[in-house]
Amino acid sequence: MAGTDSSVAITYRPSPAVILCEPQLGENIGTAARAMANFGLWDLRIVNPRDGWPNERAVAAASRADHVIEKVQVFDTVEAAVADLSLVYATTARRRDMQKEVFGPDVAGQRVISHIAAGQKAGFLFGRERWGLYNEEVALSDAIVTLPVEPAFASLNIAQAVLIIAYEWRRQTDLGAVLPFESGLADTAPREELVGLFEHLEGVLDKTGFFTTPDKRPSMVNNLRTALTRGSFSSQEIRTLRGVISSIDRRHERPNPNRQAPKAKDEAED
Amino acid sequence: MAGTDSSVAITYRPSPAVILCEPQLGENIGTAARAMANFGLWDLRIVNPRDGWPNERAVAAASRADHVIEKVQVFDTVEAAVADLSLVYATTARRRDMQKEVFGPDVAGQRVISHIAAGQKAGFLFGRERWGLYNEEVALSDAIVTLPVEPAFASLNIAQAVLIIAYEWRRQTDLGAVLPFESGLADTAPREELVGLFEHLEGVLDKTGFFTTPDKRPSMVNNLRTALTRGSFSSQEIRTLRGVISSIDRRHERPNPNRQAPKAKDEAED
Numbered sequence: 001m002a003g004t005d006s007s008v009a010i011t012y013r014p015s016p017a018v019i020l021c022e023p024q025l026g027e028n029i030g031t032a033a034r035a036m037a038n039f040g041l042w043d044l045r046i047v048n049p050r051d052g053w054p055n056e057r058a059v060a061a062a063s064r065a066d067h068v069i070e071k072v073q074v075f076d077t078v079e080a081a082v083a084d085l086s087l088v089y090a091t092t093a094r095r096r097d098m099q100k101e102v103f104g105p106d107v108a109g110q111r112v113i114s115h116i117a118a119g120q121k122a123g124f125l126f127g128r129e130r131w132g133l134y135n136e137e138v139a140l141s142d143a144i145v146t147l148p149v150e151p152a153f154a155s156l157n158i159a160q161a162v163l164i165i166a167y168e169w170r171r172q173t174d175l176g177a178v179l180p181f182e183s184g185l186a187d188t189a190p191r192e193e194l195v196g197l198f199e200h201l202e203g204v205l206d207k208t209g210f211f212t213t214p215d216k217r218p219s220m221v222n223n224l225r226t227a228l229t230r231g232s233f234s235s236q237e238i239r240t241l242r243g244v245i246s247s248i249d250r251r252h253e254r255p256n257p258n259r260q261a262p263k264a265k266d267e268a269e270d
Numbered sequence: 271m272a273g274t275d276s277s278v279a280i281t282y283r284p285s286p287a288v289i290l291c292e293p294q295l296g297e298n299i300g301t302a303a304r305a306m307a308n309f310g311l312w313d314l315r316i317v318n319p320r321d322g323w324p325n326e327r328a329v330a331a332a333s334r335a336d337h338v339i340e341k342v343q344v345f346d347t348v349e350a351a352v353a354d355l356s357l358v359y360a361t362t363a364r365r366r367d368m369q370k371e372v373f374g375p376d377v378a379g380q381r382v383i384s385h386i387a388a389g390q391k392a393g394f395l396f397g398r399e400r401w402g403l404y405n406e407e408v409a410l411s412d413a414i415v416t417l418p419v420e421p422a423f424a425s426l427n428i429a430q431a432v433l434i435i436a437y438e439w440r441r442q443t444d445l446g447a448v449l450p451f452e453s454g455l456a457d458t459a460p461r462e463e464l465v466g467l468f469e470h471l472e473g474v475l476d477k478t479g480f481f482t483t484p485d486k487r488p489s490m491v492n493n494l495r496t497a498l499t500r501g502s503f504s505s506q507e508i509r510t511l512r513g514v515i516s517s518i519d520r521r522h523e524r525p526n527p528n529r530q531a532p533k534a535k536d537e538a539e540d
Binding site for chain 2: 037095104154
């Protein structure tokens with residue numbers, strides 16, 4: 001999905017850090033950076049990346065999330081990477097025999113938002129591609145975050161786990177309700193215009209014999225009006241529909257409608 | 271993140287279809303299938319895949335989401351792919367000049383869940399890697415879904431967009447509260463055990479001269495008790511902590527503690 005608005009500046013709001021522990025593949029660092037950038041995170045910390053840093057593959061995979069890549073901090077130990085944080089959550093898909101609270105990304109997002117709103121710093125630990133976080137790293141964390149995955153198919157790659165965590169953070173901040181664009185809906189027309197459409201249509205149908213018997217007409221009219229009301233048509237759409245009706249109604253008046261350009265057809269193409 | 275429980279059978283619950291329109295790369299079909307499987311979706315439909323179907327690269331990228339790949343249906347047109355659905359949402363990151371409602375994945379998830387709960391079928395359309403959905407495809411949809419992304423960095427790949435949609439579906443179903451494992455927290459100890467710990471510690475500290483003056487003792491005790499109460503220790507943890515205190519307390523009684531194996535140390539390693 002494209003849609004990036006390059007006229008908008010990147011903003012660096014107070015937001016949780018993402019700490020990747022000993023990632024093996026540069027691609028995963030890059031796609032994690034991209035996932036962070038999508039939802040407005042920017043503080044990426046890497047503990048002992050296998051292939052060193054900087055990493056060209058990470059840059060390529062980040063798909064222009066350069067503002068995240070440029071700010072990356074590299075550490076030798078997890079302890080150093082979380083040194084300035086006062087709330088740390090460990091993400092893991094495996095049960096640990098540890099006295100730790102476990103919750104989903106929604107609860108984690110909510111708690112991180114409160115923590116950061118109070119002026120403190122928070123972060124999420126993510127483990128190695130093959131075997132996740134060590135118990136020593138989980139022990140250093142306040143709680144465990146795990147995703148509500150299908151138990152029979154629980155394996156996410158790092159960037160996807162980062163994406164869900166970043167999404168949950170954003171969804172629950174005041175930014176969550178801000179979509180990149182809003183509904184393009186015009187106002188629904190005043191009811192008199194809708195009634196005008198109904199009467200126009202019903203008048204034409206009276207002439208065509210649509211209403212088979214007079215006693216059936218009222219219920220048929222009610223059903224038609226009910227169906228057409230659900231569309232919440234705008235004034236423009238009502239004009240277009242009236243054009244459609246006129247065009248069909250006049251169909252038999254013309255020997256060859258293709259050679260004419262009836263006004264009603266123009267309206268339908270608005 | 272590993273963690274798949276292969277003893278659990280895949281379930282095929284009523285859930286929304288994912289329709290990929292003319293995907294170019296098999297990898298994207300595969301990673302989309304994996305993202306669906308993570309959150310329990312399984313109905314994947316592909317319109318005119320560029321490289322045909324079946325596609326080896328899709329299978330490889332699906333990381334064993336074979337149950338989704340095997341059920342894939344291929345169609346020539348979007349109209350055919352959505353023929354049996356009565357609710358269709360178009361996902362797009364670009365504003366369209368169309369009279370369509372626009373909402374986020376949370377609202378979309380909620381509406382799809384209601385629709386499916388009423389016994390009807392629903393699906394999400396996803397566009398081409400490069401330019402998304404055509405307006406004709408969006409026009410065929412009930413509404414537009416867009417993600418609450420950072421406007422300055424709005425580009426997600428298809429699998430990531432599918433992941434968020436699938437996550438929102440699952441989060442809002444009754445499955446959303448079911449995590450693959452729960453907190454391993456033992457019960458908090460009864461208060462008398464905590465008071466036993468306090469009195470043990472305070473008795474030792476009385477001997478060591480920690481409480482500098484008798485008039486400061488009560489407030490220092492309150493502060494210590496407050497800090498230690500916040501840990502909500504289990505009975506086992508309280509036994510361990512009392513072992514720790516005893517071990518330190520007896521430190522000076524022994525010429526070389528390393529050559530002994532005090533009971534308290536064993537407890538600390540439980």
